[in-house]
Amino acid sequence: MNQNNRIGPALVLGLFLCAGLLGLGYWVTSGFMQVKALERSVTVKGLAEREVPADVAIWPIRFNEAGNDLVELYQTVQAHNALVVEFLRQQGFGDAEISVSAPAMIDRQAQAYANATNIKFRYAASSTITVYSTRVDQVRSAMTRLVELGKQGLAIAGADYEARTQFLFTRLNDIKPDMIEAATRNAREVANKFAQDSDSRLGKIRRASQGQFSIDDRDSNTPHIKKVRVVSTVEYYLSD
Numbered sequence: 001m002n003q004n005n006r007i008g009p010a011l012v013l014g015l016f017l018c019a020g021l022l023g024l025g026y027w028v029t030s031g032f033m034q035v036k037a038l039e040r041s042v043t044v045k046g047l048a049e050r051e052v053p054a055d056v057a058i059w060p061i062r063f064n065e066a067g068n069d070l071v072e073l074y075q076t077v078q079a080h081n082a083l084v085v086e087f088l089r090q091q092g093f094g095d096a097e098i099s100v101s102a103p104a105m106i107d108r109q110a111q112a113y114a115n116a117t118n119i120k121f122r123y124a125a126s127s128t129i130t131v132y133s134t135r136v137d138q139v140r141s142a143m144t145r146l147v148e149l150g151k152q153g154l155a156i157a158g159a160d161y162e163a164r165t166q167f168l169f170t171r172l173n174d175i176k177p178d179m180i181e182a183a184t185r186n187a188r189e190v191a192n193k194f195a196q197d198s199d200s201r202l203g204k205i206r207r208a209s210q211g212q213f214s215i216d217d218r219d220s221n222t223p224h225i226k227k228v229r230v231v232s233t234v235e236y237y238l239s240d
Helices: 003-039 070-090 136-143 172-197
Strands: 041-053 056-067 098-100 104-107 123-133 166-168 201-210 214-217 225-239
Touching: 041 172, 056 070, 056 136, 070 098, 070 104, 070 123, 123 136, 172 201, 172 225
Parallel strands: none
Antiparallel strands: 041 225, 056 123, 056 166, 098 123, 104 123, 201 225, 214 225
16 A cells, blocks of 8 residues: 555544544633632621510519518518519419419528527528510519519519519511521622622622521610621622
């Protein structure tokens, strides 16, 4: 066979191989560049806050008594419990909203560190009547009338930590969807600003995580008004 006839097919085959390798190289390079482009991202945090009124009030009314006759002290505590319950009924609370705890009695002389000569009253008692109600405004109004119990001889433990009134917000699930949407929207606004500043375009969400919801008093003077807060973390793709 003529040598020229052999060179022709080999040359054509070589050209095809070169073209194939060039195409493969371009395809690999293009794919690699696209993958690298997808790796460009920005992570931002979106905040949503909302003020809401408390929907449950837990109001403990605690008083203290002291005496040297244990039986008489129990009778005094029971009588004062009845005064507190009657006061609460007058404020419009029903029996289902009122609970009376068992009184706590302490024999001071039985305590290891007690000095009997300095103890005026051997026994000390405390009792707690608790209101659990969804009528928060009514609880707040009744709290201002506690002085009426003081006029009847009850020493109300208003500054006692264990007698602190709690205001709760229990309808978090009702506002969760809107707050998550608001936090995500805020995150996108932040990400858009970052993209504009970096001459990029914002892409789709790469990953996202919802933070914990927190419920706190708006301030120390208005515990019946709550501040609900959530922070979402969102990562977006960036492209040129």
